[in-house]
Amino acid sequence: MNSRFAVAVHILTLLEQQQGEPVTSEYIAGSVNTNPSLVRRLIGMLAKAGIADSQLGTGGGALLARPAAKITLLDVYRAVGEGELFALHRERPNPACPIGRNIQAALESHFDAASRALEEQLRRVTIADMLADVRKQDRRRGSHVA
């Protein structure tokens, strides 16, 4: 559904590639193929989470707030607000029904377990890994052509 996570990882990988050089939202938007304003909105979320930072004025732009090896995909996932994977019933189920009054608690424990499994996977990968992956892909792509 939500492409914010993918775009945020894209942005951060790009920042890491620039090694501390501030990158403008317009440049980033050119790589992502979207709008500079949308990029700034995302960077705002990342900044609020302590992942990215930005400098105003001429020569300004965005940069990583800490080493790429210390930024996990889980950090990013949470920063862009992908909070709840599963939703419970919109209306509270009927408390007069034995199933109705207990199903949500039962669901929640399994939802939590599944969410934790997913997050554990995301925690294993960092932005540094992502840049390495991208570079490896690019080398492979090059040899295809040659």
Next chain:
Amino acid sequence: MNSRFAVAVHILTLLEQQQGEPVTSEYIAGSVNTNPSLVRRLIGMLAKAGIADSQLGTGGGALLARPAAKITLLDVYRAVGEGELFALHRERPNPACPIGRNIQAALESHFDAASRALEEQLRRVTIADMLADVRKQDRRRGSHVA
């Protein structure tokens, strides 16, 4: 976001409790606290996936299509169309950028790993487990009052 998964599990747990007796969409809607038509829509999805079945006419209603111990939460998850957890960029990233032309492939492999971890958790729990959980919860709830 999407409460279909929670409601579908609720419905199936209710069906299992009735042990082969057809249950009307109106009765189910009473437990879920929603609309009979919405329940029928969901049961339609479950039927298409071979999980539930229904009988028309007087005395009709929905029932499980196979033993509850053979219906996993993953089956239900897929039946109600919770297909893709992660989305890639809406617009294709700039192929002229080294990051842009490789980021999606890199993302996909990690997205797949995370999705698989989540699905593996869901596969471990069946509708029979859910009914057992609900009953255990209910006993605990009873002793609270007493």
Next chain:
DNA sequence: CCCATCTGTATCTAAAACGGTTACAGACTC
């Protein structure tokens, strides 16, 4: 054979989320 029951499905509406876009004030560099 007819009637009551219940499903299956189509349609409509309201609300929410998302991405895309424009606009502009404020901060910073030169």
Next chain:
DNA sequence: GAGTCTGTAACCGTTTTAGATACAGATGGG
């Protein structure tokens, strides 16, 4: 002071979801 760039608010069109109504068709009972 001029030019640059961010931060943020506002708005729109699209899509998704859930809630609701309506009705044709199948089924079973009398």
